[in-house]
Amino acid sequence: MAELLLELFSEEIPARMQAKAESDLRDALTRGLTEAGVEFGEVTALSGPRRLAIAIDGLPEKSADVSEEKKGPKVGAPEQAVQGFLRGAGLTSIDQAEVRSDPKKGDFYVAVREIPGRPLEDIIAELVPQIVRGFHWPKSMRWGRGELRWVRPLQRIVCVFNGKTVEFEIDGLKSGNETEGHRVQGRGPFTVSSLDEYRTKLQQEGSVVLSREDRRLLIEEQAHKVCAEAGLELVEDKGLLEEVTGLAEWPVVILGDMDPAFLDLPGEVIQLSMRTHQKYFAVRDPKTGNLAPHFVVVANIEAKDGGKAIAAGNRKVLSARLDDARFFWDNDRNTPLEKMAGKLSTIDFKKELGTIADKVERVAALARELAPKVGADPDLAEKAARLAKADLVSEMVFEFPELQGVMGRYYALEAGKRAGVIPDAKRSGTQSAAEESGARTSSDELSGMTGFVDRLDEASVRAIADAIAMHYKPQGPSDEVPTEPVSIAVALADKLDTLVGFWAIDEKPTGSKDPFALRRAALGVVRIILENEVRLNLQDDILKTFNILISIPFADYISSRSSETALSDVEHLIRRHEFKFKLVHDFLSNENGQFDVMELAKAVHLSDVPQNYDYVRQLPIDISAANHPDEAWAFIHRNHPGEPKKYFLEDNEGAQLNLAGRTEVQRTDLLAFFADRLKQYLRDAGARYDLIDAVFALGEDDLVLIVKRVEALGAFLETEDGANLQAGYKRAVNILRAEEKKDGAEFAGTPDTSLFEQDEEKALYAAIEASSAEADAALKAEDFERAMAALAALRAPVDAFFEHIQVNAEKPELRQNRLLILNSIRDALQRVADFSKLAA
């Protein structure tokens, strides 16, 4: 048995692509061999910064001989058929064919072709170039004068089979048996003839740890060791570990230190700065649990000086990074959140749904409405919502988008400290270094810093700060869920607004595509509601969200802002108009055009920044000549006689739909989307999700009640009474359906008690009335177990009814009355679930 060793040696492969490339290469090679009919033994796959390698052992020296048979015509068939068979089988005379006998068909010809196995070298020499040429990299490139594409220039190909080079050439690059080691610490070249030799030479002379797993373990172990030796603890980071595993062929872990003064910065900032920019691990002090003034860097060399220069160099780079971070931190802390929030009008949320400022406006209104239902103070909820997105324009979040919310929380707490509402240990002493050194803040601005804190107590400021951080959560099935009332109100409002908005413009997730993470948002709503037992009627709240979406007039925002921020960008205003018109057009049938054109005219008039006129001049309508709203209006009339509003509307005319109907459709559809998320949630929790539809079908939209009802229903159906009653229900409904079809009529209404002839009829109907009343009372008290128990009492009379009563009585009025009794069974059970939606 022989071994194949393939190594593709290139310039540095991006770390994030290596593992996938390793497994792709492995798959391509083994698939190719299998397709060539070659069996093989163990496969070893290796990858690192400059190479992908696969070794396969247990290979034969040639592929197996194959005998291929081709059936021909019967012996004695016409000459024409025989000739056709010979041609097709590649034979020259019928004597070369064998004759076989079949008990039914008699004798016939068979052409047997023996295909000898091919030497593996030949198969490999064909296969490898094909794989290399067709290899898929997330991004690939050409180099020099070549046509071959690879992730970075491909420098060498080692291809050795059974100790000998398999010769081939790809785009001028010849295969060989020579590879290179670490660039400066054992470059080689090294001749290799087997995996063993490859491993030994590269590891021992070439300073290359070939296997990802080995490198990962080595780094992990060394990192823990250098930390432990200094009495510190590594802050583990799996993602970073994987990345640095792809950045060093010969990993050497070094513990560096930094100026402890940087520990003033929020831990999240330090850690992200280290991770994102420098690929360092953070280090904590095991005694306090706080970050320690150290970092762990993974170098790619055993330096002559023991790593002193490397540690010093990295320290310096980190200082520069953290200086930047501190600059952002100080500037941000000296900018009131309200002021940041004012800039949100320059960032699009989604073109059709306005800017982030527009979204904030909607979320604030909705958070206010939701607040009482979650036990939050409406004023606080609204305040928190208005500040929740402000940090998106902070310098720190611009640098580290992952810190959205986290920074806002810090900045809100900072405002609380400055207002003296939140005690601040540091501030009682000296001011921070940055303030002394005069970061760009005037005292006027500082006095405005405490704006939103006005008359709030510590708990309220903290509630707002926490809501800013928590309103993005949960970000997935295992992320933490907000639990404080203000956070809940804002988190729900934010997610509902997003969902309703995207449904309104009909951009829903399809299949695996969910670019705006709408499934995650809906699951977030489900989790927040259930895990906090928030009682909402989702339908109403969705409707409310829709109404807010289409009703907040943009003019309100204009008047609430200074002309400088709101009006410096007329183009932006135009987009607002489009946004508004689209929504108005889609959801309402009013004719608001005039109002909006007027607002535009007013905006143009109010804008005193000269370049705005240039913008307006570029617009398809020229109203820049106007210098008063009335003039602008007149101008529009003059140049667009008839209906000026038409001008703005025409882009959207094609999209015109049955508006009222569409809103309804979208609401129902969105509710079903929530139902799906709820099912997913229950399934993940190991609960019964198959009963959701039966409960949802009742029009129930309070998720907390739905889950309670589902639990009770599940328990009920597992009892004997429950299962029997379900069977009774089925029987009743089947009969009803059949008879309704026969009569072409529906049997609705209550039976006439005077027509009852038999005891079982009377007993059942009495039981239905009693159970229904009892169930109704129980449902009113949200006691689903009792409601189910009440209905369970129906089992005996239902069974007795079916046993003794002939529904299809001779007398038509009797038949009719008995069908109405069946209908009453249906109605009674319908109280707790739509039994028709239950699986058998």
Added chain:
Amino acid sequence: MSAPTAREKPASFQDLILRLQAYWAAQGCAILQPYDMEVGAGTLHPATVLRALGPKDWRAAYVQPSRRPADGRYGENPNRLGHYYQYQVILKPNPANLQDLYLNSLYEIGIDPMVHDIRFVEDDWENPTVGAWGLGWEVWCDGMEVSQYTYFQQVGGLDVFPVSGELTYGLERLAMYVFGVDNVYDLPFNDPASAVPLSYGDVFLQNEREQSAFNFELADVEMLQTWFTGCESQSKALREAGKPLPAYDYALKASHVFNLIDARGAISPTERQAFIARVRDLARGAAELWAKQEEERAA
């Protein structure tokens, strides 16, 4: 191959530049002088961006002063400058051993590969203004980005063939590293042992102060907007007239004027996009025309 070795440290900032000049001259590069227009990066010199297009081989290296108005810090930040130098190398087609050639250039300026940790970290470069992108790396030395290394794939929105290898060294940052200096203004500009020793600050500090004031406070936005429009129409007219080189010059001018307007904070994000699109249109237009003419001349 024996383990590589480094030369002794250069004596000054200018010595470092001279070593790079000598080294790349020895690799057959034409040593050019800086382009005589304001540019934000060495790549924008026509010797790189335009020469990367078309079928002809090309090798050049040069220092390029780069102006980034928004990066100015009034001379108060030890790491940030509104005006700084880049060292730019382009080899077309890239030789197969370009990585080695590059590493040798680091050894030339005194970086010892046995002591320092040099890494190639994925960083795909793109410059939408000239419709260019390429794959390559940031080169790190002990965690500090000292160069950008790119294999151009497209310029002016066109696939390039042959492929150029492009190297950009951030000279100040590299020098600060080599000399172990924490403040850029403390760099020895010439040899500290010379008759008139000059620091980087002696040469540039006052310039940073005044230029920052201009960039952030004094630039006349209205006038700049007029200029922008002027450069734009001039560039378009030159393109119409079949003269891509001056058309490209005026695209560069428009780009710099835009950077000045931007530094003044006079542009909203949406306006910004519109400006960038206009500059891109000019630069791409000139690049495409140049590529077309080069093909014709080569045919």
